[in-house]
Amino acid sequence: MKKLNGLKLNHRKNTENSATVDLPVPKHVKIPMSMHMGAPCQPLVKVGDTVCVGQKIGEAEAAFSVPVHSGVSGKVTAVTDYQTAVGSVCKAVEIDCDGEQTISDEVKPPVITDKESFLKAVRESGACGHGGAGFPTYIKLNPKTPVDTIIINAAECEPYITADYREMIESPEDVINGIKYIKDILGIKNAKLAIENNKPLAIKNFTEMAANDDTIDIVTLPSSYPQGAEKVIIYNSTGRIVKEGELPSDTGVIVINVSTLAFLYRYVKTGMPLTEKRLTVDGNAVGEPKNVRAIIGTSFREILEFCKTDIDAVKKLIGGGPMMGMSIPDLDMPVVKTSNAVLAIKTYDERKTSNCIRCGRCVNVCPLGLMPAEIDRAYKIKDIESLKALKVMLCMNCGSCTYVCPANRKLAETNQLAKALIPRK
Amino acid sequence: MNRLIVSPSPHDENYTKTSTIMLNVIIALLPALAAGCYYFGLRVLLVTAVCVISCVVFEFLCRKMMKRENTIGDLSAVVTGVILAMNLPVTLPLWIAVIGSFVAIVIVKQLFGGIGQNFANPAITARIVLMVSFPSAMTNWVAPFWYKTADAVSCATPLGLSGTTNEYRVLDLFLGNCGGCLGETCALALLIGGLYLAARKIISLAAPLSFIGVLFLLSLFYYDSFDYALYEILAGGVFLGAFFMATDYATTPISRKGKIVFGIGCGIITFVIRQFGSYPEGVSFSILIMNVLTPYIEQLTRTKVLGAKEAEKNEG
Numbered sequence: 001m002k003k004l005n006g007l008k009l010n011h012r013k014n015t016e017n018s019a020t021v022d023l024p025v026p027k028h029v030k031i032p033m034s035m036h037m038g039a040p041c042q043p044l045v046k047v048g049d050t051v052c053v054g055q056k057i058g059e060a061e062a063a064f065s066v067p068v069h070s071g072v073s074g075k076v077t078a079v080t081d082y083q084t085a086v087g088s089v090c091k092a093v094e095i096d097c098d099g100e101q102t103i104s105d106e107v108k109p110p111v112i113t114d115k116e117s118f119l120k121a122v123r124e125s126g127a128c129g130h131g132g133a134g135f136p137t138y139i140k141l142n143p144k145t146p147v148d149t150i151i152i153n154a155a156e157c158e159p160y161i162t163a164d165y166r167e168m169i170e171s172p173e174d175v176i177n178g179i180k181y182i183k184d185i186l187g188i189k190n191a192k193l194a195i196e197n198n199k200p201l202a203i204k205n206f207t208e209m210a211a212n213d214d215t216i217d218i219v220t221l222p223s224s225y226p227q228g229a230e231k232v233i234i235y236n237s238t239g240r241i242v243k244e245g246e247l248p249s250d251t252g253v254i255v256i257n258v259s260t261l262a263f264l265y266r267y268v269k270t271g272m273p274l275t276e277k278r279l280t281v282d283g284n285a286v287g288e289p290k291n292v293r294a295i296i297g298t299s300f301r302e303i304l305e306f307c308k309t310d311i312d313a314v315k316k317l318i319g320g321g322p323m324m325g326m327s328i329p330d331l332d333m334p335v336v337k338t339s340n341a342v343l344a345i346k347t348y349d350e351r352k353t354s355n356c357i358r359c360g361r362c363v364n365v366c367p368l369g370l371m372p373a374e375i376d377r378a379y380k381i382k383d384i385e386s387l388k389a390l391k392v393m394l395c396m397n398c399g400s401c402t403y404v405c406p407a408n409r410k411l412a413e414t415n416q417l418a419k420a421l422i423p424r425k
Numbered sequence: 426m427n428r429l430i431v432s433p434s435p436h437d438e439n440y441t442k443t444s445t446i447m448l449n450v451i452i453a454l455l456p457a458l459a460a461g462c463y464y465f466g467l468r469v470l471l472v473t474a475v476c477v478i479s480c481v482v483f484e485f486l487c488r489k490m491m492k493r494e495n496t497i498g499d500l501s502a503v504v505t506g507v508i509l510a511m512n513l514p515v516t517l518p519l520w521i522a523v524i525g526s527f528v529a530i531v532i533v534k535q536l537f538g539g540i541g542q543n544f545a546n547p548a549i550t551a552r553i554v555l556m557v558s559f560p561s562a563m564t565n566w567v568a569p570f571w572y573k574t575a576d577a578v579s580c581a582t583p584l585g586l587s588g589t590t591n592e593y594r595v596l597d598l599f600l601g602n603c604g605g606c607l608g609e610t611c612a613l614a615l616l617i618g619g620l621y622l623a624a625r626k627i628i629s630l631a632a633p634l635s636f637i638g639v640l641f642l643l644s645l646f647y648y649d650s651f652d653y654a655l656y657e658i659l660a661g662g663v664f665l666g667a668f669f670m671a672t673d674y675a676t677t678p679i680s681r682k683g684k685i686v687f688g689i690g691c692g693i694i695t696f697v698i699r700q701f702g703s704y705p706e707g708v709s710f711s712i713l714i715m716n717v718l719t720p721y722i723e724q725l726t727r728t729k730v731l732g733a734k735e736a737e738k739n740e741g
Contacts, residue, residue: 399435
């Protein structure tokens with residue numbers, strides 16, 4: 001099996017030993033109706049309504065979406081237009097919290113008898129991928145083709161982030177029981193829990209826990225970025241290749257993030273939907289880097305203050321890891337379902353971009369074997385035929401090429417721009 | 426309110442810059458330059474200094490006249506200057522060296538758009554232009570340690586002697602104790618520099634190894650003598666060309682397969698010119714010819730993309 005290219009990054013997992021701390025309930029939350037890919041929800045509440053923890057406050061009719069729930073009890077003060085970090089506009093529900101955290105009577109364990117009722121419950125839980133991209137989980141768990149293997153993605157290959165690691169250390173039972181549960185209910189034969197080798201404690205724990213179950217395989221992966229990318233983790237843990245234009249399930253695999261899985265297991269037991277997230281708070285502006293559990297809708301400013309951040313010095317705020325995370329334009333933006341880390345950076349030196357020197361570093365790191373330098377050249381002259389032949393559509397924007405470029409060319413960005421040139425069929 | 430910087434991912438970068446790479450190449454050239462000084466005297470430094478300074482000045486003026494951003498900070502002009510100097514005989518009049526710098530920087534590099542855009546290796550092309558324009562000055566070889574004697578002793582290069590009885594010993598060639606361009610004679614020093622660059626992951630050894638390997642094998646079959654084959658790869662500019670010019674980023678293929686094809690091509694052409702051409706040395710021409718072929722090699726040696734399907738055939 002050919003080894004895929006990858007990057008050795010400085011892990012900076014400063015928070016790996018910091019147990020998750022509950023962030024105090026904020027005074028005010030702002031819950032966007034669109035927090036991941038898929039159709040935005042429409043608010044189910046209006047100004048003046050009283051809401052409780054776990055109450056559904058947004059729902060979409062579209063299939064490719066999941067409902068939104070409140071993580072606080074209190075009174076709705078506004079339903080506003082809100083621009084998300086990706087720039088799209090949706091509604092957002094603002095709630096003044098009463099601090100009581102009264103739990104809604106909607107919250108009760110779902111009745112699950114078979115695959116259909118399970119998938120319905122998964123949709124109702126509001127779950128989307130915890131890893132960052134935020135694909136609606138119930139769609140992922142309902143593939144059109146038969147699946148024989150489920151990969152639980154615990155690679156966590158981005159620097160800084162330890163949220164998945166803390167999930168595995170703090171709730172190993174939820175993870176292992178979740179694996180057993182999901183295998184049974186979906187009728188999948190094998191499960192592979194894939195962990196990067198920089199988390200030896202998790203690997204040891206789960207190897208012991210799964211010792212007497214030969215359908216659960218603990219896969220140790222080398223620490224190499226982007227190990228957790230779907231195609232990469234499938235290839236490295238099963239040897240299967242997801243072909244151009246196909247889904248993982250076409251090769252008989254589905255991949256689910258370890259925290260998403262643990263959440264689902266807890267939801268099945270308690271019925272508490274997705275209203276809070278574990279976030280790694282780090283970056284050189286943060287005084288006390290740690291893992292916090294924050295209610296969805298809490299502003300990043302509040303989290304940063306809680307972690308003793310020098311707020312005035314923050315120059316850049318990143319939601320997610322430094323490689324694929326998204327720039328957050330405003331400190332007052334809220335935590336969303338896809339948040340797994342927030343990095344506050346106080347140093348930023350804009351380096352000039354210069355000519356490509358054709359050193360080939362980008363080609364040598366691309367996990368998929370793309371040639372970003374050539375794509376860059378073809379993009380400049382808008383050579384669509386070459387862009388197609390260079391397979392730019394397969395780029396997953398892992399950013400490795402930009403990372404290594406000595407001329408500081410924004411190659412990953414160019415790839416995304418180049419994709420837009422290719423007409424869709 | 427904080428004004429936050431918003432930019433596309435990734436937000437992290439590694440700190441290898443173009444100038445870091447060029448600085449490493451300069452460091453890698455130092456052993457060969459030192460060997461040159463040892464064998465041919467301090468005029469080596471004078472020629473090198475003239476080449477470097479004129480290259481940098483030409484680059485500066487050229488960018489200025491073209492109203493482009495100044496690029497002398499990336500140190501690539503310095504690298505060109507040093508490599509050009511290493512391709513010249515130590516006795517070369519300095520004004521000819523300046524012409525070489527002009528050809529390398531202005532004609533070959535800047536007129537095509539500056540760093541990374543040139544299709545031919547600047548130093549190689551300059552050497553060829555000088556060789557064609559000033560053949561006697563460019564082949565005025567002196568014996569090693571000539572500076573210690575009263576009169577400069579002219580001397581033939583190993584390749585000029587090749588096939589006669591008056592040959593150098595292989596060990597002398599390896600250590601550089603022979604006539605030739607000021608930086609090309611000491612294979613040992615060039616090897617050290619090349620391995621340093623490979624260890625720092627700045628160059629890949631694919632092209633140098635296939636270049637030297639093919640030349641060695643062809644010579645071995647042709648002469649049916651191990652010693653002659655060794656002689657062929659150690660004599661002339663093979664090591665300088667293979668490690669420092671066949672690995673030039675801008676003018677050689679990017680993919681590993683492409684680099685191997687490039688090296689094999691250089692080896693074959695060098696062998697053919699040496700054995701059947703009218704020039705005793707073929708390294709420069711072989712690299713230049715392969716430079717021209719590079720875009721085609723590149724197209725035929727694209728990397729394989731994981732999961733890519735073959736392009737659908739266009740109808741009609």
